[in-house]
Amino acid sequence: MPWKTSAIYYGGDYNPEQWDRETLAQDIPLMKQAGVNMVTLNVFAWGELEADEGVWDEDGFSRLGERIDSLVDAGIAVDLATGTASPPAWMAKKYPDSLPVTKAGVRLGFGSRQGYCLSSPAYREGVVRLSREVGRRFGHHEGVALFHINNEYGCHINECFCDRCGQEFRSWLQRKYGSLQALNDAWGTAFWSQRRRSWEQIDPPAQMPTFPNPAQLADWRRFNNDQLLGLYRLEKAQLNEIAPQVPVTTNFMGYFPPLDYRQWAREVDVVSNDEYPDPADPAAAAELAWSADMQRGYKGKSWLTMEQAPGAVQWRAANATKRPGQWALWSLAQIARGADGALCFQWRQSVAGAETWHGAMVPHVGTENPHWKEMVALGKQLANLSPVAGTPVKADVAILVDWQSEIIRSTAIGPVPHSWLGQARAWHRSLFEAGITADVVGSDADLSGYRMTIVADMAAPDKELAKKLEKFVAGGGQLIATTGTGRFTPAGKATQGGYLGELTSLFGVNVEGTLYGSNAAEADVVTEGEDEHLGGSTPPGSPAGGPDPRVCRITAAIGAPASKRYVGLETVDPALERALDSLCEVRPALRGRTRADAIRVDDAEAIAFFTDGIASDLNGQAAICKRKVGKGQAWYVGTDLDFAGRAAVLALVGAHARIRPTLPDAPAGVEAVKRGKVLFVLNHADKAAELAGIVGTDLLSATQLSGHVLLPPRSAIAVWQ
Numbered sequence: 001m002p003w004k005t006s007a008i009y010y011g012g013d014y015n016p017e018q019w020d021r022e023t024l025a026q027d028i029p030l031m032k033q034a035g036v037n038m039v040t041l042n043v044f045a046w047g048e049l050e051a052d053e054g055v056w057d058e059d060g061f062s063r064l065g066e067r068i069d070s071l072v073d074a075g076i077a078v079d080l081a082t083g084t085a086s087p088p089a090w091m092a093k094k095y096p097d098s099l100p101v102t103k104a105g106v107r108l109g110f111g112s113r114q115g116y117c118l119s120s121p122a123y124r125e126g127v128v129r130l131s132r133e134v135g136r137r138f139g140h141h142e143g144v145a146l147f148h149i150n151n152e153y154g155c156h157i158n159e160c161f162c163d164r165c166g167q168e169f170r171s172w173l174q175r176k177y178g179s180l181q182a183l184n185d186a187w188g189t190a191f192w193s194q195r196r197r198s199w200e201q202i203d204p205p206a207q208m209p210t211f212p213n214p215a216q217l218a219d220w221r222r223f224n225n226d227q228l229l230g231l232y233r234l235e236k237a238q239l240n241e242i243a244p245q246v247p248v249t250t251n252f253m254g255y256f257p258p259l260d261y262r263q264w265a266r267e268v269d270v271v272s273n274d275e276y277p278d279p280a281d282p283a284a285a286a287e288l289a290w291s292a293d294m295q296r297g298y299k300g301k302s303w304l305t306m307e308q309a310p311g312a313v314q315w316r317a318a319n320a321t322k323r324p325g326q327w328a329l330w331s332l333a334q335i336a337r338g339a340d341g342a343l344c345f346q347w348r349q350s351v352a353g354a355e356t357w358h359g360a361m362v363p364h365v366g367t368e369n370p371h372w373k374e375m376v377a378l379g380k381q382l383a384n385l386s387p388v389a390g391t392p393v394k395a396d397v398a399i400l401v402d403w404q405s406e407i408i409r410s411t412a413i414g415p416v417p418h419s420w421l422g423q424a425r426a427w428h429r430s431l432f433e434a435g436i437t438a439d440v441v442g443s444d445a446d447l448s449g450y451r452m453t454i455v456a457d458m459a460a461p462d463k464e465l466a467k468k469l470e471k472f473v474a475g476g477g478q479l480i481a482t483t484g485t486g487r488f489t490p491a492g493k494a495t496q497g498g499y500l501g502e503l504t505s506l507f508g509v510n511v512e513g514t515l516y517g518s519n520a521a522e523a524d525v526v527t528e529g530e531d532e533h534l535g536g537s538t539p540p541g542s543p544a545g546g547p548d549p550r551v552c553r554i555t556a557a558i559g560a561p562a563s564k565r566y567v568g569l570e571t572v573d574p575a576l577e578r579a580l581d582s583l584c585e586v587r588p589a590l591r592g593r594t595r596a597d598a599i600r601v602d603d604a605e606a607i608a609f610f611t612d613g614i615a616s617d618l619n620g621q622a623a624i625c626k627r628k629v630g631k632g633q634a635w636y637v638g639t640d641l642d643f644a645g646r647a648a649v650l651a652l653v654g655a656h657a658r659i660r661p662t663l664p665d666a667p668a669g670v671e672a673v674k675r676g677k678v679l680f681v682l683n684h685a686d687k688a689a690e691l692a693g694i695v696g697t698d699l700l701s702a703t704q705l706s707g708h709v710l711l712p713p714r715s716a717i718a719v720w721q
């Protein structure tokens with residue numbers, strides 16, 4: 001059933017099983033006070049509903065039914081979970097083999113959550129039984145707006161190494177390859193004496209003496225994605241049969257490497273997502289934007305923020321709480337980028353159990369405090385935002401991501417440690433800092449509406465994508481691809497004859513090899529930053545750049561380019577020089593990190609050359625090239641540019657693509673995103689931001705803005721234009 005909404009949803013996980021009647025009686029009046037219009041029930045209630053195999057706990061079901069009735073009477077919609085996320089104690093005792101087995105062969109115990117083997121028949125049968133019973137009893141209740149299947153699939157257990165999972169893995173491989181010969185060829189088993197002569201000789205990749213076979217590991221990850229997706233489909237089929245009029249979802253976790261969410265998104269009626277950025281991380285707003293742009297990209301539609309923390313979480317080493325204003329600001333930041341809801345975990349803070357110290361809308365202390373005032377204030381604001389529900393976010397830039405490429409790269413042994421979508425995130429981060437909205441979409445996306453497309457470090461693009469990108473550029477698009485792209489075939493083998501593979505002719509360059517630096521492990525965009533502020537790249541000779549030549553008479557004289565933390569480049573292109581000039585008063589050096597490609601230029605123009613650092617041995621060779629194709633251009637960047645380098649290239653290519661920031665000259669700390677007719681302006685900074693030329697109605701405060709706006713720290717406006 002397609003999902004439609006005309007409101008922005010506000011509320012969160014509601015676990016009434018924890019409370020006595022007296023406490024429950026306070027909940028609905030408080031929800032009304034806060035403007036709550038949706039709650040999620042029954043996520044972890046299996047143990048309350050099924051007393052023993054096939055024996056329903058009628059008291060448990062009637063308490064659930066009563067709760068649904070009271071919520072509906074109060075006009076609060078219910079997102080009803082199937083309750084299958086954590087099997088009850090009786091299952092672990094009666095079917096010990098329903099518990100998962102670790103890589104080291106240890107069977108896990110009962111008493112936590114998500115304790116099930118991905119192939120357990122007892123769990124599968126239990127899931128069918130419970131989802132049918134929940135669907136049968138409540139699927140036609142007028143208050144049930146959405147079914148919430150399971151919870152955060154794979155969050156803790158996304159692989160199980162028991163014998164039964166081994167058997168299912170073999171069957172999966174037989175279906176995939178058809179013959180042992182095909183499997184031996186795909187896995188390259190002629191190397192390291194790994195040839196299999198019968199299917200029984202294949203096991204899951206348990207603990208091994210050293211590196212496992214990369215193709216075996218990649219197939220194992222694909223298999224486990226399919227196992228979990230199979231469990232989801234099993235529940236969905238029950239609900240669709242019993243209550244086909246209710247849309248279904250399952251909550252994603254931002255971007256979660258074990259699961260191919262793009263594939264999952266095709267099987268949910270609405271994408272829903274759990275979002276827990278760390279308030280202690282200055283880049284949290286950027287990470288929030290990256291995840292939101294990805295959720296929107298899964299279906300090309302709005303989605304629901306299903307969980308976020310109303311205060312601190314309890315599961316980090318250090319649990320920073322949200323700062324004043326941040327609860328509303330981060331909720332609105334997601335709505336600006338396409339969320340139709342700001343739901344949370346959880347409504348009332350637990351007094352016992354593993355999540356006792358996880359924040360909630362109603363905290364331990366009660367409601368006479370600033371925290372509760374913030375909860376109520378956001379509810380009032382969201383009630384005014386219904387005109388944006390379901391409306392689209394327009395982006396001129398597409399960042400292409402590909403799960404299969406990431407699986408192949410993450411299981412390869414070298415040449416650089418894998419950082420999950422690290423370069424795609426880095427380019428997204430630079431667009432975010434520049435105030436330009438991007439869609440994060442799959443390699444199968446339609447590119448016709450975009451002016452710029454970025455393919456960053458995509459390991460295994462296929463022929464179809466190559467053709468689509470050629471068409472995109474010929475039609476007037478600006479395309480950026482970076483080092484790392486095309487190293488593998490879609491089957492996961494090394495590309496032969498030039499590492500850009502299928503994309504070689506489009507860029508007019510042949511990537512013959514790559515020099516790697518010793519800092520590859522630090523390439524992740526999350527750790528990038530300390531010494532990478534615009535204009536402040538680390539100079540050679542500093543501790544980070546190698547031994548200090550003033551005191552290290554011997555070691556400083558030894559040339560070891562790979563010990564450098566940067567790739568030196570120099571541009572000969574006046575337009576790229578102007579782009580660098582425009583970044584700050586003193587033009588920053590053009591620099592990369594981690595790796596430098598040895599590029600043979602066949603049919604392209606080099607606009608920057610390598611100089612020193614890791615790239616010393618490529619001094620004078622092409623580093624960044626452009627090629628005109630039809631009405632557009634294809635740009636190849638042969639290194640992982642740092643912040644300044646990416647900003648300059650984006651400024652240059654963005655000018656060709658005629659892309660402007662959503663709010664040109666926005667003050668420091670200010671994010672601006674246009675959704676439908678509404679301009680969201682979010683001030684993440686610790687000081688107030690002055691804005692000029694803002695005209696329209698601020699939906700959040702229902703006031704008229706006529707030009708000058710002073711936006712307090714950690715606050716937002718949503719201007720109807």
Ligand SMILES: [Zn+2]
Binds near residue numbers: 117160161164165
């Ligand atoms: Zn298992």
